[in-house]
Amino acid sequence: MKIELLQILYVxxxxxxxxxxxxxxxxxxxxxxxxxxxxxxxFTRLFPHSLIGKAxxxxxxxxxxxxxxxxxxx
Numbered sequence: 001m002k003i004e005l006l007q008i009l010y011v012x013x014x015x016x017x018x019x020x021x022x023x024x025x026x027x028x029x030x031x032x033x034x035x036x037x038x039x040x041x042x043f044t045r046l047f048p049h050s051l052i053g054k055a056x057x058x059x060x061x062x063x064x065x066x067x068x069x070x071x072x073x074x
Contacts, residue, residue, distance in 0.1 A: 018055075022074070025050055040070040047073070 025047065034042050044067070051059050059067070066072050 021050070021055075043070045044068060044073070 025043075029039070029043055029046065032042060047070075048056070048059055048067075062073070
């Protein structure tokens with residue numbers, strides 16, 4: 001993962017307002033120019049880096065199969 005991508009995500013960390021965050025996350029991810037085939041992998045890898053606090057705790061409490069499947073996680 002490029003450091004610049006993580007820096008942008010860290011500026012927009014998520015702690016609440018889940019709908020607002022997921023909308024911003026999709027907007028950000030859409031600027032990456034990845035193919036549809038790559039989207040799930042990219043989303044799954046980037047999403048945890050956009051979370052803090054209770055949102056990060058919630059994510060870390062999810063079973064592995066949820067963390068590794070974007071459609072389930074979403």
